Structure formats: structure tokens, C-alpha cells
Amino acid sequence: MSTVKITVLLAILGLMSGCITTMEKDAPKMKPEKALETHIRLGLGYIGENNLDSARFHLNKAAEIKPSDPGVLNGKGLLYQLEGEPGLAEKAFKEALRRDRDFTQARLNYATFLYGKERYQEAYENYEIASEDLNYDRRATALYGLGMAAKKLGRNERALAAFNHSVLLQRNFSASHLELADFYLQQKDYAKAKQHLTAYEVYSRPSARSLWLGIQIERIFGNKDKEASQALSLKSLYPYSQEYLEYKKSQGSR
Template identity: 45%
Template sequence: MKNNLLICLIVCTSLLSVSCVRTTTVSGNSLTTENSLRAADRKDKQAEALETYIKLGLGYLREGNRDGARLHLKKALETDPRSGMAHNGMALLYQMDKEDQLAEQHFEKALMLEPDLTAARNNYAVFLMRKDRYQEAYEHLLRAAADLEYQRRSRVHLTLGQAAMQLGKKEEAMAAWEKAINLNPQMAPAYLALAQEYFEKRELPLAKRYLDRYSELAGPRASALWLGIRLAAVFENEDGVASKALALEKMFPYSQEYLDYKAWAKARTGD
């Protein structure tokens, strides 16, 4: 009888222990789930705040409001110091401030943190082009051009063509400009660049065609008018020469192109 009572007590105690363990486990799981949800919510809010700060900062930059840009981009970096886009924004801001060393540091930090951030890579390449560091720019632009999802690929190919031309890679430059036009048929500078190269190659009908297309898309530029003068002369269109020369004189009287035109006109008439 005593043994039966002892066995009964042991069984009851075991059942109670299992019940307690199960209750504790369920409570622990609930607590873990709740903490995970809170952490996820905080992470979502942080990501949302980061995106907002970057968007506002870049928007202020486009408007030329450096103080507004600085405020929001600094908040972005405080929210996430490892944000490539935030460093990209700060680089653009310092570039606008003519603080080139700081700009380069932030470009490099952006690409170190996010090597696939094509926007930062493209912006860094443009920065390098302005510093006449064409080989470095060219290498970054090649990588940027390989990103088929980047929305500004046509602009990348335009700049890639400019870098290639500076490095003496003329055929590659022309191919890049053709690609820019293929991606964006409204890319006016690419038409002008190609027109100039076809003129140099003496492929004059092609030069004329590309220059005409440029003129349809963009306003007058000294380089376009000067090219138009020489093309008109080749095709013996003296009215075209006169009208474009007048426009060049009126609109760009202090340009190098106007000086070149005057020297050309003098040599042409033998004066």
C-alpha cells in the first residue's frame, strides 16, 4: 500500500514538473517572439528614417541648399554609419564645398561598404574625371556600365566615352556613345561627340546626320556651331556658313570656338 502511494506521488510530481517545464517553455517562446517583433519593428523604423534622411539630403543638394543637405545627411550617418548612400551624399556635398579630400574619402568609404553601389561609383568616376584622373575614372565607369539594372546607364556610357577618348581609345569612345544613344535616344551630348569624331574621320554625311540630331534635341553650343560652320563649308552651303557664323559671334563672342572661326575665315579668304 505504501509502495502504491509512493508511486502515485512520484507520478503526480512528474506530471507537475512536466507541466511547469512546458509552461515555462511556452512563456519563454512568447517572450522571444515578442522581443524579435520589437527588434524587427525598430529595424524597420531605422531603415525608414535612414531612407528619409538620405532622400531629403539629396533633394536639398539638388536645390543647392547645402545646409539642409548637411543636416539630413549627418542624421543619416548617425542612423547608420555603414550606409553607402549616406556616404555618397556626403561626398557630393563636400564636392560642392570644394573639399575634394573629404569628398574622396566619403566616395571610397561608400564603395568599401557597398561595392555594388553603382550610383556612388558613377559619381566617384565623374569626380575623378574633373580631377583629370582619367584612367581611374575609366576603370570605375567600366564597372558601373556593367550594372544592367542601373537607371542612369546612358549617362554612364556617355562619361565612359569621354574617359576613353582622353585615354586615346577612340573606337571604344565612339562605341560607348553609340551605346548611350541606344539606351537613351534623347542623349544630346552623345550625338555631338559622335558628330565631331565622324567629322575628324571625314565621314561627313554621318557627321552631318548626328549634328542635325543634336540640334533637334539641344540648344546652341559654341562647339556645335563651329562644327556646323565647317560642315556647311564642306558641302558648299555658304548661307549655312554665314548664319552659323553670325550665331556664333552673337551668342559666344568670347569663346575659343569663335577665335578658331575667325582664324579659319581669315585663312579661307586669304586675308
């Protein structure tokens, strides 16, 4: 999963387009406190739809009501990030957390921002704080981020624990299943690698990486038909991927 996809995932509040339309109509009639909340939600919803102009409009409306609100600052941070303004994004995230250090959504978004800038130690620290919020409804996402940062830092056992905790909390978190499949394959624990790859396949469409992992696992188990099927899918779906090149190299060495 790319950093941009993770960021969008964190921004989405479960708003459907119909809900956005309804709130658009109702916002002008609301009291300031309710209008503030509604404009923030609309801004985040439009970020989730990659409609940056509408997101900016609503976040600016929210800022007119209360520019220091952590929710406004978090939304601005996401918007600046997507607009290619990393300095402004970081400033907004930091200010949101300065005003409310327990604002886990902003903490998680800031961690993802840091990860995207390859500032893995800082990302790790912020993911860890976010993952400790037992009441946060996206805790599995925070643990996945923690695992990815730990992996970049060479802390493989911590990464393994984080990915396992992630799928314990959210069984269908496919990105963590894929990381676990890869980890266990490298550790030669082929049964667990197969288990997690199967779980990934239940919850997500095949990726170049999942297909290449599948080829390697099925080859180890001697399942030639399944190996051939995975290889055909890899060739058909991702003929120019690094994984397909790796597969072709592996065929030449056999």
C-alpha cells in the same frame, strides 16, 4: 558638359520641390529605416538644387541614424566634392563602395570625381564597371563618362563605341551626339557628323562647340546660307569663345 554638371545630374533623383516639401513635413514621424531613406533622398535633392546647407542638414540626420550606410556616404561624397573638400569626398566614395561594391550610383559619382581630378585611367575603370550594370537607369550617363575618359586616354575606338551605345540606350542624350558629331567630322564621315549634330540640335540649345561644328559641316556641304546663319549665332551668343576665334581664323585663311 562640365564635370560639375555631370555630378549634379548623377545626384538628382527626380525630386521636385513639392516632393521635398512633403518629405520635410513627414520625416519626423517616420520609423528609423524610412527616415534614413528619406533624409538621404532629401540630401541628394538639395544637392541637385545646390542648396548645400539643407543637403548637409539632412545627410547629417541620416548619419545619426546609420553613419555606415552606403547611401549616406555617397551623399556625403557629393557634398564634400561641391564644398571643395576632395580628400573627404574620395574617402566617402571609397567607403561607400567598400561597403557595397555593387552600388552603381556611388561608382558613377566616384568615376566623375576622378575624371574631374584628371585621373583618367581610374575614372575609366570605374565608369566601365558602372556601365556594365544592365539594370542601372542612368547607364547611358555611365557610357558617356566612359567615352570621355577613353577619349582622354587616346582610346578613340573605345570612346566611339561608348558614345554610340549611350545614344542607343537614350536617344536624347545630346552630349554623346555632340561627341559623335565631332568624331565623325575628324574622320571625314560628314554624313554621320551631320546626322549626330542634327540630333544634338533637336535635344539641346546651341553651344559654341555645336555652332562651330555646324559651320564646318555646312561649309563642307556647300550650304552657304546655313553656314552664315550658324556663324551669326556663334558671333551673337558666344563672341568671346575659343570657337569664335577659330571661326575668325578660318575666315582669314579662305
